[in-house]
Amino acid sequence: MSESASPPLDHARYLRETLRLAEESVRLGSAPVGAVLVNRNGNIVARGRNRTGERQTAERVGGAPVAHAEMDLLFQVGELRDPGSLTLYSSLEPCLMCGGACALQGIGRVVWATDDPWGGSGRLLAWEHHPAMQHTDVVRCPDAALEREGARLFAPEARRAFPEEGWQLWQRRYPEETAGL
Ligand SMILES: [Zn+2]
16 A cells, blocks of 8 residues: 555445446446546545547547546546545446556556456556556455446446457356346
């Protein structure tokens, strides 16, 4: 744990907010992923959600495969003050791009609800072999009920968007939540 990391936060509270944002993304035609950034006092300082199915605007990244929830959030906040004291929550294990962006920004901690056995970068998020990116702590799936809720929410997108081998990884990781899709 980095020395500037915050005191314990109620992970479930913030993960619930990421799931709410993920549901909003689905309603608006994007993929079901949400993210929030929380400061050391437990305040949500930014919210982001996937916008891959929506148009790019002057204010928001959109309409491209890189319009992920975490990028939406990071582009909104711009320069971070004391990034090591911040925790980024995501409804889904961040991909290589978003995990890398969090590490590049020096964000102190990343927490996610649901593993993404196909697109996730959690195994690499410690960036142990990268000299400049060793300061981001990783907390995976701290709440089993929310993990399953996130898996149910994302499973249709995994079925639709991932190649067969990716979907098979999802079925193996979350058999109940992917059943019948
Ligand atoms: Zn991503």
